[in-house]
Amino acid sequence: MDDAAVERVREVVRSIPPGETSTYGEVAARAGMPGRARMVGRILAEDGHDIPWHRVLRADGTCAKHVAQEQAARLRTEGILLVDGRLPRRP
DNA sequence: ATACTGACCACCA
């Protein structure tokens, strides 16, 4: 895969402000690869770096299964409260 | 090369 693309994805994730969230598809689009949401997921999985990966949720507002607990905890730290395992509606 | 899998998504029934 393209390292530059990976860097762009990391940059996009880093640019998500505290207290805000985004989605895999959104990150992919902002990184210049619309429709590559899966790639974003794989990158975050591989990363484990100093990027706020916990601010990235699924399109339906739920957390990825493997990290749901950790993610919910981190989000709670930033003032984001998940209701029944999902992010409340945001118009 | 094929086949399966996965931090995904949109669409339709």
Place this chain on the structure above:
DNA sequence: GTGGTGGCCAGTA
């Protein structure tokens, strides 16, 4: 609300 289908791309066997 749920569940199936097709598309997506990269890694692994």
